[in-house]
Amino acid sequence: MNKVNIGKCVLAIFSQVMFTFSGVVTADESDVSMQRVGALLVDRTEVTIASFSEFIATTGTSTRAEKSGGLVYDGGWKAMPGWYWQKPFGQKADPELPAVHVTFDEAQAYCRWSDKRLPTDIEWQSVAYTESRAQPEPPFTRGETYPYPTGLEPVGANCLHECGATKAIDYSAKLTRGIGPAPVATGKVGVNGLFDMGANVWEWTDIDSDHQKGTRGGSWWYGSSPMKRDHRATKPRDMAVVYIGFRCVRDVD
Template sequence: MIVKYSGQALALVIMLAACNQTPAKKNQQVVEQLNPMRLIPAGEFEMGADDDSGSPDEYPKHLVKVDSFWLDEHEVTNAEFTAFVQATGYVTTAEKPIPKEEVMATLPPGSPEPDSSLLAPASLVFVPTETAVDLRDVSQWWSVVPGASWKAPNGPGSDIKGKEQHPVIHVSWEDAQAYAKWAGKRLPTEAEWEYAARGGLKNQPFPWGAETPQASPGKTNIWNGHFPYENTEADGFYGTAPVKSFAANGYQLYDMAGNVWEWTADWYDAGYYAQVKPGTLNPEGSHTPNDPEEPSAKRVIRGGSFMCSDEYCRGYRVSARMKTTPTSGLSNLGFRCARSAK
């Protein structure tokens, strides 16, 4: 599918696409005209939940030090990702058939092989329910949709026309890594991400301070109302919002809470915080993935999304940790890039 643009977006896409087969440094310079990077100063902070409202994997709170680094001002947009795909011919995970071996690895020994129809290219699409449901059963609102991908976010017949400045979604960890490498960047570590999200504030639960987004809907893009069947759109949006729709934090970063979850570089280990020596400089996370709830290896995602609500998922807290498999593609998952300052 060819995505058509107009005006400034078209000019930027053409300029970016012209970087095909050029050094990563040049790609990086051109990309940053569309998504400037902010220099995050070196410093230290207490990583983890600021009160008793966190999940078990957010404790214990521990002192972390980070060197200065650069971080994208906002989440990578559809326009930026389109330029990457046009320049490289890259095919995302969601656009490829699912490897049979990958599926078999998640099933009990002796399970029959899945039918080939179940291995067709697909991604997980959010489908709101009509009434209240058991919030412990995520299958109530997630649907595997064949043909869904970053350029067809709701499946065949859908597209991203008019959403050039919305964050790209349905991208796997591998996809995010590929884009970052092309742009001369990398994914941020979990520690870098949280430090940046706090924006220089100390011991505050949100990028802007202590006030909840429910008390002030203009803070970020989340689910207002009753999830997953009633969204009042008090913040002005039902699904994703264009980047920079809300105020930046103290480091001039946008959407560090809500809109879409963001990939980080780290493996997810539920007990990792207890293993970190206080004062560690630039922690890179566990070298061994560990999710006691489900055995498959997962990467950490941060920031919450438009699907987070006070009654279901408070992932928009700066310390909130979530995880998913590296091949996952979701309606509410994107990324932003980092680069070391040294």
């Protein structure tokens, strides 16, 4: 598997892997038994503030949250002026934190700019829970489908409770619940060598709906339950929320 550069939005490259309904086509280093998605490259981490800033600088994009304030839930959705991707809690943040306050379409625009796209819900679910590497490191077993992206237990993720100690940056003074996100790749490496598929921040997924889009994995705002394989939430595609981020995938011919 290719070397990881944490400073960028990084790809876990399943080298020339082909997925089939009936089985597996041999790849260079990984044999995968999942739903067919063709060949897929998956970001190892959630897209960071640092990576998103390059997109903003290059394209001149002005996000919805920059104009109207990002959303936080406090007895109802509340817009927070000055809270946006670069200042998720109203002040400049660690560039290795996941980029949040990004709508579905803004996330998709970033992915397209990077010659990638957002994953479908089925793709996200398959990659997050079913171990596909030919020789995964313990405790993971090839072909095993786990209840959490971290494996059999939620420990090692950045969630509200039941996940153990984290390296989250403490923004609790600005919140009515939880502490906040952790820099990417500081938690436990999970299924398929991916980071933070469970908790830290929810991740946008593409579902067959014009107005609603999927969010997967849970976040620092919640306990471990939303991390489970059968849990999917939806949000209006134009919402920019303090605990929703994203990662991208790429099809390989």
